[in-house]
Amino acid sequence: MSRVQLSGAEAMELLQRGENAADDLDWPVVAACYEEFLTAFPDTPISPELWFDAALANKFLRNWQKAYELGRQAALRAGEPAGSPAWWNLGIAATMVGDWGTAREAWTNYGVPLSPGEGEIEDGFGSALVRLDPDGEAEVVWVRRICPTRARILSVPYGRRRFGEIVVHDGAPTGERRVEDHTFPVFDELALWRESPTATWLAQVTAPAPRDMTALADAFDDAGLAMEPVDSLTFHCTCCPRGPLTAGTTVLAGARDILLAAPDEQTATKILTGWAVPGTGRAWHAIHAKA
Incomplete structure (x- = not known):
């Protein structure tokens, strides 16, 4: 900044305008006001908070280069880096711009242990759920977290996202799911990190018993793919903190x-045909690409 x-x-007028805009969630005005103030006063007693707020506003705007710089x-x-949200948000922004050295530094300073290495982070951070398009369809899907802010989709989303895509999610959970005795956090998606070449197909199947549907799910899983019964999707009201749409596990x-x-389609039909063993009552038909 010059x-x-x-x-x-x-x-004082800039600060007041920025504060009023923050109350109204008017992030372009927040960013503009605080950035202008900081070009003149980068190191006043209140400047550390304003650097954070300006970076945060650009994060909400998905202006990742600015969020990274600020x-x-x-x-x-x-100040003290451990547990500081400034280092966490820098980790997200550095990930989005591909500065892995800064991302690793940010997560380490925050207090997140990482496996030794350089370049793109791909560690095991466990299973969780991500709310895709949180301001729209808000579909909640199972994911495998590969770094503090990125996760690979394990479900077959009903919406526009695809199995295998990697999304960037925010840091603070906005809900949770209980599966038997385990609780899993739900994070909100911030952005798509990497697209998946794996298309989504819709088919009709007949499974005489629950174990037959489980066998079909296993067949796709063995191929490194996935299957979701459409009627296993559970809808919730949009005001429910548990999320309006989730992929279930009913069989x-x-x-x-x-x-x-x-x-x-050839790969999908090969797996379906291998599953539909003659004499078992298993059957499939009417496969087509999901619109």
Whole structure:
């Protein structure tokens, strides 16, 4: 940032405008006001907080380069790094711009243990759920976290996302799911990190018993793919903190529509045909690409 000259009255007006805009969640105005103030006053007693708020506003705007640049300044002024949200948000922004050295430094300073190495982080951070498109369809899917902010989709999403895609999620959980005695956090998606070539297909199958549907799920899993019965999706009201749409794990028997993750129709039909062993009552038909 190049220095600009601001009078005391102008500086106070910028701060007030920025504060009012933050109350209204008007992030473009927040970012503009605080950035202008910081070009003139980068190191006042209140500047560390404003560096953080300016970086945060750009994070909400998905302006990752700016969030990264401002986030570096915020982190350097944050004081004790352990548990500091400035270092966490810098980790997210550095991940989005591909600066793995800074991302590793940010997570380490925050207090997240990482496996030794350089470059892209791909560790095991366990299973969780991510709310895709949180301001829209808000579909909640199972994921495998590969770093503090990225996760690979394990479900077959009903919406526009695909199995195998990697998404970036926010740091603080916004809900949870209980599966038997285990509780899993639900994070909100921030952005798509990497697309998946695996298409989504819709088919109809007949499974005489629950174990037959389980066998079909296992067949896709063995191929590194996935299957979801459409009627296992559970809808919740949009005001419910548990999320309006989740992929379930029910394995009922009978004729059902299913979502399939496969790179092409030939792969999907090969797995379906191998599952539908003659004499078992298993059957499938009417496969087509999901619109």
